[in-house]
Amino acid sequence: MWRFRGTDVAAARALVEAAFDADVTLFDTADIYGPDNDEEFGAAEALLGRVFAEAPGLREKMVLASKGGIRMGVPYDSSAAYLAEAIDASLTRLRCEKIDLYQIHRPDMLTHPQEVARALDDARTAGKITAIGVSNHTPAQTAALAEFITVPVVSHQPEFSALTTTPLFDGLFDQAMQRGMAVLAWSPLGGGRLADPTDERSRAVVALLDEKAEEAGVDRTAAAYSWIMAHPARPIPIVGTQNVSRIATIPDAYKPQWTREQWYAVLQASMGERLP
Template sequence: MWRFRGTDVAAARALVEAAFDAGITLFDTADIYGPDNNEDFGAAEALLGRVFAEAPALRDKMVLASKGGISMGVPYDSSPAYLASAIDASLTRLRCDNIDLYQIHRPDLLAHPQEVARALDDARTAGKITAIGVSNHTPQQTAALAEFLPVPIVSHQPEFSALTTAPLFDGLFDQAMARGMAILAWSPLGGGRLANPQDARATAVAELLDKKAAETGVDRAAAAYSWIMAHPARPIPIVGTQNAARIATIPDAYKPQWTRAEWYDVLQASMGEKLP
């Protein structure tokens, strides 16, 4: 919901309902979503809150995820006081009393993980959030936070695509599999670089995705999502389209099936070299 924007509540509700129609139940937003769209801080949450006000039943149908810890101009603040205020502000904008999955958006290097854990667990025990996740955290940062929490960290949200493959090698996917954490892969189309390749590396990856897409009658995006989903960590692509017709095609990601050789061909094209 990074690009979820505007003032047309009917149009916003139509996008939410289109996602449900496509079988999507996880909606991932954040308090910082707004300024990137030339809107106010919290605008995406506030728009979703207006949708809930109009159609309260939609809230209960979804897994609602949000994020906090980015403060305009700071840039990061995961101090207990700030996190407590950020969670309350998100709930106010969303017009609900609970967030299913609350994630620290980016690590605050000046916050001790014990302080962060205390703030998150206080919100959890108060019923304001149900589960705790992290976004853009290293495995080591995640492990440090987990040491001070009485409940597991349930999710990682890294950037991951056929063009951004670091989580395969930096231990993040390994940690997620070892701990049973969900992976929410943001920018699964490489920030648009797979849709519109601008260099030889992206072009080579796109050509392999197109080959797989042609076999099953889907588009390149579906092939890119399916490549992500083929990993045994079972990553969930966070799809950002704000077009109802495009939302309807998201389930096409289940159609392509990758052989090991095909999957590794894409990875090696992305790396620009053969694996040893």
Template sequence: MWRFAGAGIDEGRRLIEAALDAGVTLFDTADIYGFDGSGGFGDAEALLGQVFAESPGLRDRMVLATKGGITPPVPYDSSPAYLAHALDASLARLGVDQVDLYQIHRPDLLTHPQEAARALEDAVTAGKVRAVGVSNYTPDQVRALAAVLTIPLASHQPEFSPLHLDPLVNGVFDQAMELDLAILAWSPLGGGRLGDPQDARGQAVATVLDRKAAESGASRAAVIYSWIMAHPARPIPIVGTQKVERIAELGQAHAIAWSRQDWYDVLVAARGERLP
């Protein structure tokens, strides 16, 4: 829901209904979504809250996730006082008493893990949050937080796509499988670069993807989502499109089967070199 703030209430409801019809159940937003550098902080949450007010039944059909901890103009704040304030503000904008998942959006280097843990635990104890997670953390930062939490971490939201492979090799996916964390992969299409590749690497990846798309009768985007979901960490692609016709393609991802050869062909193209 990063770009959701630009829609009106009717269009917003149409996008949500299209996603639900396509089988999407997780809706990921954040208080920073809508911020354009000078204003708009909270706009994506506020629009979603307006949609809920007009169509309250939609809330019950989704897993609702939001994030806090980015505080323009100061970058990050995960102190208990700030996160408590940020969560209450998010709930007010959304018009709900509870979210299903609350994640710290980016690690605050000035907050001790024990302080961040207390903020997350307090939110769950107060009934404002059902589960907690993090976003853009390193494995060591996840480990430090998990060690002092009395409740389990449920999720980690890193960037991952065929053009951003770091979680495969930096321990993020390995740790997710070790701790049974849900992976929410943001920017799965490479920030749009795989839709319209402008360099040799992107074009090489697109060529392999299009071969699979032709074989499976699916769109290139659906093939990418399927490739991401094929990893045993079971990543959940966070889709950012605001076009109903693109949302309708999402269900295709579940019908695509990957052989090891096909999956690794994409990885080799993405790496730009043979595997060792």
């Protein structure tokens, strides 16, 4: 929902319903989504809230995820007081009583993880959030939070694509598998670089994705998503398209089946070197 924007509620509702038609059930937003679209802080949540007001049944059909902890000009604040305020503000904008998955958007280095845990536990006890996750956190930062919280941290949200492979090597996927955490992969198309490769490395990756796409009878986007999904941590690509016809093609990601040789060939092309 990063690019979920505007004032046309009917068009916004059409996007949500198109996602349901494509068997998408997880909707991931954040309070900071808005300024990047030249809109107000919280604009994406507020637009979704207007959709819920028009069609309340849609809320019950989805897993609603949001994020907080970024403040304009600060930039990060996960203090107990601010998180309590941010969660209440998100609920008001979303016009709902509970957020299914609440994630700390970026780690706040000036807040002790025990304080973050206390704020999240309080919100969960009050029935305002159900599950707790982290976004853009290292495995060590996640482990520190998990040490103080009374329920499991259930999800990671890292950047991951065929061009950004850090979670494979920094222990994040290993931690996710060890703890049974979901992985929500943001920018799964490499920030647009897979659509428009401009350097030798991206062109090498794209060539291999295109080979797989042709083999499976899908487009490059589906091949890129499927490469992500092939990892045993079972990453879930966070698809950002705001186009109804593109949303309809999301299930094509299940069609390509990667052999080990093919999958590792993409990784090595991304690395620019062979694995030892």
